[in-house]
Amino acid sequence: MLRFASLGSGSKGNAWVVQAGRTTVMVDCGFGPREAVRRLARLGLEAEGLDAILVTHEHGDHGRGVAKLALKARCPVWLSHGCHAMLEAVGAAPVAANILAGHEVFALGDLQVTPYPVPHDAREPVHFTFSDGARRFGLLTDAGHVTPHIEAVLSGCDALALECNHDVAMLQAGTYPEALQRRILGPYGHLDNAAAAALLSRIAGAGLKHVVAAHLSEHNNAPKLARAALAGALGCEDAWVGVADQEMGLDWREI
Secondary structure (H helix, E strand, O other), rough: EEEEEEEEOOOOOEEEEEOOOOEEEEEEEOOOOHHHHHHHHHHHOHHHHEEEEOOOOOOOHHOHHHHHHHHHHOOOEOHHHHHHEEEEEEEEOOOOOOOOOOOOEEEEEEEEEEEEOOOOOOOOOOEEEEEEOEEEEEEOOOOOOOOHHHHHHEEEEEEEEEEEEHHHHHHHHHOOOOHHHHHHOOOOOEEEEHHHHHHHHOOOOOOOEEEEOOOOOOOOOOOHHHHHHHHHHHHHOOOHOOOOOOOOOEEEOOO
């Protein structure tokens, strides 16, 4: 069995958990250790039960709690060389760090992990797919645009969590300064609803069982807009599409 959940997803903090067999890994920890422990408990987990923490990139909403939670959990951390260097520069590098390569598949217990590079304004950012040998879960947030490699890696996944950061019209009509809007809309910023839907229309296979909209902006998007965009790409009911919430995250989804 392969299953996944989110502790929270958005600009205030991100963390995901993935399980297969006897293996449990976390992706990112943008929460302080106490808050992360509270959110793990909501999913029936304890920090000490984590086998590893994987880090996508060094931005605070993804990496701020990694080092302290890893110490509490006594588990290793996997991250890119660039990400480690940036965390080290601010005194937040994990003690038990393993450097991963952006194109090399590796095993963590019962999970096969496939890192892949993404275009984002961070130092050597990566995202991941996870497999138990029979099923695959693909995770993609914090990407300014979709590359052919991203499309190839995520094609045919059994479950997907895709960034739907913003609705372009809401962002442009909102209160964000022009410079911040340019960053978000730029090639190393964040995916909007339409871009995520376009990607989904190209990669969705017949066996797709779950689609989750992730990393929604609380100011420049709405769950109903993200759901409608992804559902439109699949030709399904809006309610079939899940949303990873900032406060409540996402409950377990089993593939």
